[in-house]
Amino acid sequence: MSAETPPPIHSRAVAAIVELLDRERLMTLACNRPDGWPQATTVGYLNEGLNLYFIIARTSQKFANLQTDPRASVAIRFKSGSSGGGGVGVSMAGRAVEVDDPAAVERLNRLVAERFPEVHVYCPSADAVAVMRFRPTVISPVGVAGGRSDPQTFTVGEQEPPSVSDLF
Numbered sequence: 001m002s003a004e005t006p007p008p009i010h011s012r013a014v015a016a017i018v019e020l021l022d023r024e025r026l027m028t029l030a031c032n033r034p035d036g037w038p039q040a041t042t043v044g045y046l047n048e049g050l051n052l053y054f055i056i057a058r059t060s061q062k063f064a065n066l067q068t069d070p071r072a073s074v075a076i077r078f079k080s081g082s083s084g085g086g087g088v089g090v091s092m093a094g095r096a097v098e099v100d101d102p103a104a105v106e107r108l109n110r111l112v113a114e115r116f117p118e119v120h121v122y123c124p125s126a127d128a129v130a131v132m133r134f135r136p137t138v139i140s141p142v143g144v145a146g147g148r149s150d151p152q153t154f155t156v157g158e159q160e161p162p163s164v165s166d167l168f
Contacts, residue, residue, distance in 0.1 A: 005155060006138065006153040006154055006155050007154060007155070008154065008155055008156075009139060009154035009155065009156055010154070013139075013141065013152070013154055014049075014050065016141070017050065017090055017139065017141055018047070018049055018050065020076075020078050020088060020090065020141075021047040021050070021052070021076070021090075022047065023078065023079075024045075024076055024078055024079070025044050025045065025046075025116070026042055026043070026044055026045070026076070027042070027043060027044075027045050027052065027054075027074050027075065027076045028040050028041070028042050028074065028075045028076070029041055029042075029043050029054070029062070029072055029073075029074055029096070029134070030072060030073045030074075030075075031062060031065040031066050031069070031071070031072045031073075031096070032065060032068075032069045032071060033061070033065055034065070034068065039061060039062060039065060041062060043055075043056065045134075046108060046111060046112055046115065046116075048108075048111065050135075050136055050139070050156065051133055051134065051135055051136075052074060052092075052133070052134040052136075053099070053108055053131060053132065053133050053134075054131075054132050054134070055129045055130065055131055055132070056129065056130055056132060057128060057129055057130075058127065058128060058129060058130050059128075063130055066096050066097075066132065070095040070096050070097055071093070071094075071095060072093075072094065072095065072096045072134060073091065073092065073093050073094075074090075074091070074092045074093075074094070074134055074136070075089065075090070075091045075092075076089060076090050077089040078090075087143075088141070088142070088143050089141070089142045090139065090140065090141045090142070091139075091140045091142070092134070092136040092138065092139050092140070093136065093137060093138040094134055094135050094136035094137045094138070094156075095134070095135055095137070096132050096133065096134045096135075097132065097133055097135075098130050098131065098132055098133075099131040099132065099133050104131075105131050108131060135156075136156050137155065137156050138153060138154070138155055138156070139153070139154050139155075139156060140152065140153045140154075
């Protein structure tokens with residue numbers, strides 16, 4: 001494995017990944033526990049471009065872990081319409097931080113209501129939950145065909161990841 005820095009993500013990759021993220025609602029989130037072991041759990045998400053938003057209980061181990069160390073990894077496997085053994089997935093490394101601006105939380109609540117009208121539970125308003133934003137810095141989309149994977153890796157950088165509308 002090469003120690004070279006992956007290339008910056010390009011507009012075609014962003015568009016393809018955002019299209020896939022728009023179709024799914026569940027991701028596996030892994031963070032670091034204080035004892036050094038990883039903790040991976042499945043959570044629902046809403047994406048805005050490459051940024052992923054999710055809610056977690058303030059009393060959870062996951063929230064405590066992310067408060068101590070915001071580095072996290074996300075994995076999403078996208079449903080395939082065929083049963084031919086192919087598939088597409090994406091793995092991302094980045095940081096998860098709490099969204100504490102009430103106007104931003106309200107905007108996210110409106111986005112959830114627009115995209116998923118059947119979901120009524122997301123809208124957090126109490127202090128029991130935290131709205132978190134995962135901002136990727138490394139993205140690795142993987143396509144699988146004929147039993148072989150075709151991984152690619154891109155960097156996003158520390159600035160706000162581009163959204164599709166920023167690129168066209």
